[in-house]
Amino acid sequence: MILAVFFDASLITGKGIAIAVTGLLIVFAALILITLFIAALPRILEAVATVLPEAPDRHTVPDSSESLLPDDAVLAAIGFVLHSELQKQVETAGNTD
Amino acid sequence: MSILFEFLSTTGFASMTLGNLIMILIGIVFIFLAITKDYEPLLLVPIGMGAIVGNIPLIEGMSLSVYQQHEWVMDAATGQIDYLPGSVLSYLYFGVSWGIYPPLIFLGIGAMTDFSTMLSNPKLVLLGAAAQVGIFLTFLGALALGFTLKEAGAIGIIGGADGPTSIFLSSRLAPDLLGPIAIAAYSYMALVPVIQPPIMKLLTSSDERLIRMKPPRKVSTREKMIFPVVAFLICTMIAPGAIVLLGMMFFGNLLKESLVTERLAATARTAMIDIVTVLLGFCVGASTQASTFLTSQSLLIFGLGALSFAVATAGGVLFAKFMNLFLEEKINPLVGAAGVSAVPDSARVVQMVGQQEDPHNFLLMHAMAPNVAGVIGSAVAAGVLWAVLS
Numbered sequence A: 001m002i003l004a005v006f007f008d009a010s011l012i013t014g015k016g017i018a019i020a021v022t023g024l025l026i027v028f029a030a031l032i033l034i035t036l037f038i039a040a041l042p043r044i045l046e047a048v049a050t051v052l053p054e055a056p057d058r059h060t061v062p063d064s065s066e067s068l069l070p071d072d073a074v075l076a077a078i079g080f081v082l083h084s085e086l087q088k089q090v091e092t093a094g095n096t097d
Numbered sequence B: 001m002s003i004l005f006e007f008l009s010t011t012g013f014a015s016m017t018l019g020n021l022i023m024i025l026i027g028i029v030f031i032f033l034a035i036t037k038d039y040e041p042l043l044l045v046p047i048g049m050g051a052i053v054g055n056i057p058l059i060e061g062m063s064l065s066v067y068q069q070h071e072w073v074m075d076a077a078t079g080q081i082d083y084l085p086g087s088v089l090s091y092l093y094f095g096v097s098w099g100i101y102p103p104l105i106f107l108g109i110g111a112m113t114d115f116s117t118m119l120s121n122p123k124l125v126l127l128g129a130a131a132q133v134g135i136f137l138t139f140l141g142a143l144a145l146g147f148t149l150k151e152a153g154a155i156g157i158i159g160g161a162d163g164p165t166s167i168f169l170s171s172r173l174a175p176d177l178l179g180p181i182a183i184a185a186y187s188y189m190a191l192v193p194v195i196q197p198p199i200m201k202l203l204t205s206s207d208e209r210l211i212r213m214k215p216p217r218k219v220s221t222r223e224k225m226i227f228p229v230v231a232f233l234i235c236t237m238i239a240p241g242a243i244v245l246l247g248m249m250f251f252g253n254l255l256k257e258s259l260v261t262e263r264l265a266a267t268a269r270t271a272m273i274d275i276v277t278v279l280l281g282f283c284v285g286a287s288t289q290a291s292t293f294l295t296s297q298s299l300l301i302f303g304l305g306a307l308s309f310a311v312a313t314a315g316g317v318l319f320a321k322f323m324n325l326f327l328e329e330k331i332n333p334l335v336g337a338a339g340v341s342a343v344p345d346s347a348r349v350v351q352m353v354g355q356q357e358d359p360h361n362f363l364l365m366h367a368m369a370p371n372v373a374g375v376i377g378s379a380v381a382a383g384v385l386w387a388v389l390s
Helices: A002-013 A016-051 A068-096 B002-010 B018-037 B041-054 B088-097 B101-112 B116-120 B122-130 B133-144 B149-160 B163-173 B175-190 B192-203 B221-238 B240-257 B262-286 B296-324 B333-339 B345-357 B364-389
Strands: B071-074 B081-084
Touching (some): A016 B122, A016 B149, A016 B221, A016 B364, B018 B175, B088 B163, B088 B175, B088 B262, B101 B163, B101 B262, B116 B221, B122 B296, B122 B333, B122 B364, B133 B149, B133 B296, B149 B163, B149 B175, B163 B240, B163 B262, B163 B364, B175 B296, B192 B333, B192 B345, B221 B364, B240 B364, B296 B333, B333 B345, B333 B364
Antiparallel strands (some): B071 B081
């Protein structure tokens, strides 16, 4: 019944089903070609690398762990100050007792 | 006293219609869902507020609506041509009606997309193609319900689960239906966590949902740099209609992956896409005036939109199961549901449903591959429909 409705509609509008099938095939064709290209890409790059070796990357984004160094120093300083202050408070408390 | 009565007659209370009230309530529901349920808040808040703004009754003689555009009027007596400016909102709406905002959003999407998972497991790309069956079946459904070819094409693209693509194609093929189509596309995108899981569970067995996939391989920088250029060439040689959307998306991705234009990529994926999203969402919301929005056609579009999302999800899942018939390393069929291009929501849904079965199964990375392939697939489908139907 549902199919009958679709087929009737396609008859009325002329080329509905043809457009749908062709459209889906074109989408598949494009993505299948992309799939094939991606699958072949490592081999292509391997072949290219024998002629044109990959230079050390000039533009690599700096390692985020490097940027932690100043933060570590700051954290250590904060920790030291906290520790000193706590020590002072403990000593003061001890004196009053 | 007469001035007071005259003023009162111009207030919103005097000329409020039931339709306006309904649309204002819908706007409030959108905002409520965005805030309380966290459903696509970046889209639903602007759209909801826009719907409220767009449904305040208009005052005669004042240009306020998005539809009140500028005009050139010739005085019949003197022959003088006068310029009548449009409303402020109509100028902002220009970006929607002329399809300017969607490509800009695609630029931002490209600049934030990492194609690594797709490059590491190319067979998953096919799931992005399979999910596009939703577009073409909905196209047929719309034809069966009496829409014209162009209208059916614009409605069908809702199945691509891609708001900007839906807006772009409907602005080209059926500008009159742009409001309902955009609202349907964005509403269903927001409802991906509600629509998809029952279909995914219905079409898969518990054993299938437990399938674990190999972790993706490391992708080289060269691969990531070459991919956007070649993928653009492949897609647009086949479907030139996709040049605008895919050109901007792959351009954005090249900005990101080239590593020499990080500043441009950062702008495209942050400030620029945010500005365009605000304008697009608000204008689409403001275009939902009750008089043009609350029609039987809109209800049909909403029904077809829901159907297209369901069909697209089922298409992806079933195609994954079909592929498993031939593959040694099985794909978890849940991943197929991410072929609808609601990035990254449908991939998150895959992860969520997978973890309900096995809390230690991490499918998110795998689901991102068909997810971004779905974006490419829906843009190609839009290009095909535009080329064939315009």
